[in-house]
Amino acid sequence: MSDVAESSIRTDRADRGAAARPHVPFEALADLAESARDPVEILKRQDLQRIPELLPIRYGRMAATPFAFYRGAAALMADDLSRTPNSGLRTQLCGDAHLSNFGIFATPERRLAFDVNDFDETYPGPFEWDVKRLVASVEVAARGLSFGGKRRHRIAMACAAAYRETMREQARRGNLAVWYSHVEAEQELADLRETLDAASRRSSQKLVEKSRRRDSLQALGKLTTVTEGRRRIVSRPPLLVPIEEVFETADARSLYRELSQRLVEYRATLRPDHRVPFDRYSFVQAARKVVGVGSVGTRSWILLLLGADDGDPLFLQAKEAGPAVLAPCLDGPEYPNEGQRVVEGQRIMQAASDIFLGWQQGVGYDGVRRDYYVRQLRDAKGSATVETMTPTGMEQYARLCGRVLGYAHARGGDRFAIAEYLGPGTGFDEAMAGFARAYADRTERDHAVLTAAAEEGRIPVGTPM
Structure with missing residues (x-):
């Protein structure tokens, strides 16, 4: 393509972004429409497809703090965002881009990356x-740590600015440079060392060291035991329950034949070269494992496979995938398998993805068809403990999250249009910080409604586990 043609593409797309701003100015993005919705009723709609006995754990975790509530309330925010003006400039969204949904993981080259x-x-x-959900999470988390209003505003502005600056930088780069942009966790830590306070430096170093240790071999020691010479997953109900205990009345051999067939179907979704290492493992056992906050109650399974010997494990996680909470709010594609939606979105947004990332679909013992996506349970995965951050540490972490979100959006959307819409000034940053303050107020009110509903018996709340 000639330089003239390339310049024309950039100009045409940038013009689209410039044209969008008068129609949806930054001030409109800051607005949060009033809503009479009942947060508890929206959350309870999700319960219909979840495992009833796990719901007290879900609500117990959400009731703990406003930030914990926010983590589990993506459906609420999707409903709220659908009632506000939007830029019309689309990309592949994370859909739940809060501070705790960023972290470290190992790339196929065995380097530690930081990403969504x-x-x-x-x-x-x-x-x-996505930017609104991220910056609002900054405000909610910072309030939970009792940071002052000026400091909270500074951190929120820093997060939005990092996103805006990254997107504008990506608009100046070529397509492949944009696709390959990523953050290497250890190098980033070294670069930030002089700007972090001592507590944040120790926390960051600990996160990297802990992430490196989190692999299938570590999970083997933590999640399994040897019984009568056989490696078995331990039973710790309700958080970890072997599948034989979940379906006590089912014939175990029939159950495992079904699971083995599902693994064959999952294998077909892997890249051909990634099937080679997968084929060198043998399926041993499965168990239901409770994970996260918003995901509690959905069906999440871990699968133990063994390779060359008893000390060569592979743990996979098969996580139920329902329709995205954003889907009812937007005109968008339909997917034959919601697990496929998750995998394809992840492959677009992440700089590098798990070699065992795939999907599967099957009918359960209750006769209901369910979709799943599959990935490694632990592959040097780690995330920062937001609830213990210092102001300096949170500001740098928020900048980092804003940056990698910019990388992801530039890969999946029209970076030229978005960059032009954002512009070089701080108007967008101010709008995001303003929205974040308003949404943190709403989150605190919604959290209070949830705790009141628990006291009234409208929802089942157990002790957080």
Whole structure:
């Protein structure tokens, strides 16, 4: 392509972004429409497809703090965002881009990367919806740590600015440079060392060291035991329950034949070269494992496979995938398998993805068809403990999250249009910080409604586990 043609493409797409701003100015993005919705009723709609006995754990975790509530309330925010003006500039969204859904993981080259690491709600939509969810999470988390208003504003502004600056930088780069952009965790830590306070440096170093240790071999020691000479997953109900105990009345041999067939179907979704290492493992056992906050109650399984010997494990996680919470709010694609939606979204947004990332679909013992996505349970995965951050540490972490979200959106959307819409000034940053303050107020009110509903017996709340 000639330089003239390339310049024309950039100009045409940038013009689209410039044209969008008068129609949806930054001030409109800051607005949060009033809503009479009942947060508890919206959350309870999700319960219909979840495992009833796990719901007290879900609500117990959400009731703990406003930030914990926010983590589990992506459906609420999707409903709220659908009532606000949007830029019309679309990209592949994470759909749940809060601070705790970013973290460290190992790339196929065995380097530690920092990136978005949760894609249950991924769906195409207006770019600013992810930015709003991220910056609002900064405000909610900072309030939980009792940071002052000026400091909270500074951190929120830093997060939005990092996104805006990254997107504008990506608009100046070529397509392959944009596709390959990523953050290497250990190098990033070294670069930030002089700007972090001592507590944040120790926390960051600990996160990297802990992530390196989190692999299938570590999981083997933590999640299994040897019984009568056989490696078996331990039983710790309700958080970890072997599948034989979940379906006590089922014939075990029939159950495992079904699971083995599902693994064959999952294998077909892997790249051909990634099937080679997978084929060298043998399936041993499965168990139901409770994970996260918003995901509690959905069906999440771990599968133990063994390779060359008893000390060569592979743990996979098969996680139920329902429709994205954004799907009812947007005109977008339909998917034959919601697990496929998650995997395809992840492959677009992440700089590098798990070699065992795939999907599967099957009918359960209750006769209901369910979709799943599959990945390694632990592959040097780690995320920062947001609830213990210092102000300096949170500001740098928020910048980092804003940056990698910019990388992801530039890969999946029209970076030229988005960059031009954002512009060089701080107007967008101010709008995001303003929205974040308003949404944190709403989150605190919604959290209070949830705790009141628990006291009234409208929802089942157990002790957080």
